[in-house]
Amino acid sequence: MPHPRLRFxxxxxxxxxxxxxxxxxELSGRDRIIYRLFEMLPGFLSVGTLLLFVALSFxxxxxxxYLTIVFSMYWLFRTIYLSIHLRYNxxxxxxxxxxxxxxxxxxxxxxxxxxxxxxxxxxxxxDVVAESVRGLxxxxxxxxxxxxxxxxxxxxxxxxxxxxERVKEEFGGKFLDFQVVAHxxxxxxxxxxxxxxxxxxxxxxxxxxxxxxxxxxERVLVSALDIDTVVYPQYFACLTxxxxxxxxxxxxSFQPVPLYNNNIWQAPMxxxxxxxSSSFWQMIQQERPExxxxxxxHAVPFQQLYEAGYWQRNVVSEDSRxxxxxxxxxxxxxxxxxxxxxxxxxxxxxxxFFGTAKNIYRQxxxxxxxxxxxxxxxxxxxxxxxxxxxxxxxxxxVQIEGFWSLVTHxxxxxxxxxxxxxxxxxxxxxxxxxxxxxxxxKVFLTASLFGLVVCAAIGMQxxxxxxxxxxxxxxxxxxxxxxxxxxxMVIFTSIPGLDAQxxxxxGRYLGFWVTPKIART
Amino acid sequence: MKPLSRNKxxxxxFGLVLLFLICLPIALxxxxxxxxxxxxxxxxxxxxxxxxxxxxxxxxxxxxxxGTSGLVKRGFYIDNLAPSSYEVRVTRDxxxxxxxxxxxxxxxxxxxxxxxxxxEIQPMLLAFGAEASSTKIISRSLYNLYSLAFxxxxxxxxxxxxxxxxxxxxxxxxxxxSDEGALPSSNFCGRPSYCAEEIPIENGRQASVAAAxxxxxxxxxxxxxxxxxxxxxxxxTPVVVPVYQKAGSLFxxxxxxxxxxxxxxxYEIEGL
Numbered sequence: 002m003p004h005p006r007l008r009f010x011x012x013x014x015x016x017x018x019x020x021x022x023x024x025x026x027e028l029s030g031r032d033r034i035i036y037r038l039f040e041m042l043p044g045f046l047s048v049g050t051l052l053l054f055v056a057l058s059f060x061x062x063x064x065x066x067y068l069t070i071v072f073s074m075y076w077l078f079r080t081i082y083l084s085i086h087l088r089y090n091x092x093x094x095x096x097x098x099x100x101x102x103x104x105x106x107x108x109x110x111x112x113x114x115x116x117x118x119x120x121x122x123x124x125x126x127x128d129v130v131a132e133s134v135r136g137l138x139x140x141x142x143x144x145x146x147x148x149x150x151x152x153x154x155x156x157x158x159x160x161x162x163x164x165x166e167r168v169k170e171e172f173g174g175k176f177l178d179f180q181v182v183a184h185x186x187x188x189x190x191x192x193x194x195x196x197x198x199x200x201x202x203x204x205x206x207x208x209x210x211x212x213x214x215x216x217x218x219e220r221v222l223v224s225a226l227d228i229d230t231v232v233y234p235q236y237f238a239c240l241t242x243x244x245x246x247x248x249x250x251x252x253x254s255f256q257p258v259p260l261y262n263n264n265i266w267q268a269p270m271x272x273x274x275x276x277x278s279s280s281f282w283q284m285i286q287q288e289r290p291e292x293x294x295x296x297x298x299h300a301v302p303f304q305q306l307y308e309a310g311y312w313q314r315n316v317v318s319e320d321s322r323x324x325x326x327x328x329x330x331x332x333x334x335x336x337x338x339x340x341x342x343x344x345x346x347x348x349x350x351x352x353x354f355f356g357t358a359k360n361i362y363r364q365x366x367x368x369x370x371x372x373x374x375x376x377x378x379x380x381x382x383x384x385x386x387x388x389x390x391x392x393x394x395x396x397x398x399v400q401i402e403g404f405w406s407l408v409t410h411x412x413x414x415x416x417x418x419x420x421x422x423x424x425x426x427x428x429x430x431x432x433x434x435x436x437x438x439x440x441x442x443k444v445f446l447t448a449s450l451f452g453l454v455v456c457a458a459i460g461m462q463x464x465x466x467x468x469x470x471x472x473x474x475x476x477x478x479x480x481x482x483x484x485x486x487x488x489x490m491v492i493f494t495s496i497p498g499l500d501a502q503x504x505x506x507x508g509r510y511l512g513f514w515v516t517p518k519i520a521r522t
Numbered sequence: 523m524k525p526l527s528r529n530k531x532x533x534x535x536f537g538l539v540l541l542f543l544i545c546l547p548i549a550l551x552x553x554x555x556x557x558x559x560x561x562x563x564x565x566x567x568x569x570x571x572x573x574x575x576x577x578x579x580x581x582x583x584x585x586x587x588x589g590t591s592g593l594v595k596r597g598f599y600i601d602n603l604a605p606s607s608y609e610v611r612v613t614r615d616x617x618x619x620x621x622x623x624x625x626x627x628x629x630x631x632x633x634x635x636x637x638x639x640x641x642e643i644q645p646m647l648l649a650f651g652a653e654a655s656s657t658k659i660i661s662r663s664l665y666n667l668y669s670l671a672f673x674x675x676x677x678x679x680x681x682x683x684x685x686x687x688x689x690x691x692x693x694x695x696x697x698x699x700s701d702e703g704a705l706p707s708s709n710f711c712g713r714p715s716y717c718a719e720e721i722p723i724e725n726g727r728q729a730s731v732a733a734a735x736x737x738x739x740x741x742x743x744x745x746x747x748x749x750x751x752x753x754x755x756x757x758x759t760p761v762v763v764p765v766y767q768k769a770g771s772l773f774x775x776x777x778x779x780x781x782x783x784x785x786x787x788x789y790e791i792e793g794l
Contacts, residue, residue: 067553070550071546075542082535086531090526097523288526426705427707431631431708432555432629432631433569433629433630433631434553436569436601440599441549441552441553
C-alpha cells in the first residue's frame, strides 16, 4: 500500500506505468529480465572493452597497440572539441553574469511567475543552511515571489528540525511562504536519498502553499537546490527569462552551471581539481544541449513535475532521472535549457586528505551511478512507441557512449593501453610498432595537455577573490593543481565509474550517500 | 549572447573528424615503420635501439653521432632506417671503443647493449695482514673463503639471469638459451628475423676449462692463454679482451667479484 502522499502522483502516471521504475526487481516476468539485462549493459560494455584490451595485449599485441594509438589520437581531438565548447561557455557565462536580467524581463509578462525553492537537508549545520537561504534574500528578485520549503529528514532527529525552525524564524517572513517539512522515515517504495526527500517536499508545497494560495502550477518554477547551493544575484531573473523565452517552456527544464566556489579556497588541491573538473564538464554540456540532462541543482516547471509524479523516490540519481522521466512522460518532447549562469556550491572537502579522497570517491561513484539511467531509458523507449526512433537512438547512444567512455578511456590511455609493451612478448617487443607506440601516444597525450592549460586559465578566472589569510602561493597552486588531472581521471572518475557499473552488473545496488557539508568559516 | 550555434558546432565537429581521418592513417603508418622517401614512395623501415648502461658515452651510427648517454638517458632509439647494415659505435673516455654491426630489417628493431671495457684492467694481489701499495688487504676469513672456492671444480654449465646458460664442452664455450621454447634475445640473432640457437664464445684451438657470466659478458679461462672476457653476441664484432694472461690461471666469480688464482696467489680483477 503506497504512502498516502504518493497516491496523488501515481494517478498522474497511470498511462505511463513504467515512469518510476527504479530497478529490475520492481518488475516481473519478461520485463524484469529485459530491465535486468539493460542494467548490466554499461558494466558489460566497459569491462568487455577492458578485457578485450587485456586479451589482445596477450594474443595480438599489435592490434592492442594500434587501438591505443587510435584512442590517444581520439582523446586529443576530443579535447580540442570539448575545449572549444568550454571556452565558449565560459565567455557566455561571464557575459550572462554581467547582464541585468531584470532589465531584460521588462518587456516580458513575468509578474505571475513564482519560484518555489526546495532545500533538502539531512545533517548539515545551521551555518550551511542559513547561508543558502541568505543567498535567496540577496538575489535581485522580489522575495515575495519566492516560496521556500526546507525539507529535513525525520530520521536526522530533533536537532535538524530545530535548525530548520530557527532558519524559518529568522528568514521566513521575507518570503511569500516558508515551510519546514520533515520527510518521514521508512516510506514503502522509497530509498533513503534526495529524491524521496524533495518529492515529498514538492507535494507538501502543493498542499500547503500552491493550492491554498491558488498559484497556477504552470507559473510556478521549482528550483531543487542542494542545501549548500548559494544562488548568484541574478539567478531568479535569469531563470525567469529563460522560462518565458523558451520555445516550449512547459516542455523544458533549466540547468544552471554548478560552480563549487563556496569553500574553494579552503578546499584541498585534490578537492579543487575535482570540483572544477565537474563544473567544466557541465559547462561543456551547456553548449551541447542535446546531450544535457539535469544535474544536481536544477529547475523544473511545477506543472510538469506534478504530471510526472515528481522526482523518483527509488533511485540514487534523481537529478538526472527527472529529465528522463519527463522525456518519457512527454514522448520525447522535452529538453533541458542551459542557463549559462552559475550557482555556487561546496567543493567536497573533509578535515583530512584521506577523508577528502574517500568522500570524493564516494561522491563520484554516486554521480557515475547515473549509469542506472541507461536501463531506464532503454526500457521506457521500448515501452513508449510515441517517442520518435531518431530521438530514442540519439539519446540512448549519447548515454551509453558517455558512461562507456567515462570509464574506459582514461583506463585505456593511462593503464591497460600500455599492456602490450609488458606482456606482448619478445616477438612484439622487437617490432618498430612496439618502440613507436609510446612515442606516438606520447605526442597525442602531450598535445592534449593544452586542454589542461585551457582549464587552468578558465579556473583562475572563475575562482572568487582570494581571502586575506591565503598568500600568493595558494593562487599559484590553482595553476599547478591541473597536473593532477591524469591521476584524478583514473582514480576518481574511471574507477568509481567502473565500481558503479559493476554494482549494476551484479545487482549490488548502490544506496544514496550524502556528501558531508562542512560549516563554512 | 547565444549558445554556440549548431552550424558552428557542426563545422568544428566535421573539421576535427576530417582531420582525425587524415591524421589517423599517417600515425598508424608511422607507428608501423612506414616512411616516405623521395623517389621511392612509401617504404617499410626498421630501427636500432642501443642500450648504454654508462653515463658519458657517445653513440654514433654509421659515423653520425646520435647522442651522449647521461644519468637518466641510457637508451637510444634510431628509427626510420631503411633495411641495411649499420655500424654502431659507442665510445667513452677511459674505455675501449665498442663497435657492432647491426642488420636492420623491415618493421623490426635491432637492439643491442653496449659493453664498454676499461682500457686498464687491474689485477690486485689479495693478501691478509700484509701491507703493500699493489696489494689489497682482506680479512683472513675472506681469503680462506676465496681459496676454498678453487678447491671445488668449476661448473660446466651456468645459468644466467636472462634465460641463457653457459656450457663448457670439450674445451669450447657456448651460450645457449636455457628454455628451448623461449624466443631468443637479440644477441642470438644475426638479423632480427634469423636467430641462432647458440653463441660460440670460444671454440678455437685453445682448451677452455671454465666460464661464467661476469661484467656484462662471459669470462672464460683457457689452459693456454689465461683468462678472457668476451661479449655474448653473435653479431660482429663481439668484444674480446684479455683479463689475466697467464697460462694455467683459474678464476671464480664469488659474491660478484672476479677472483683469479695464479699458483698460490689470489687476485681480484678490478675495473670490469
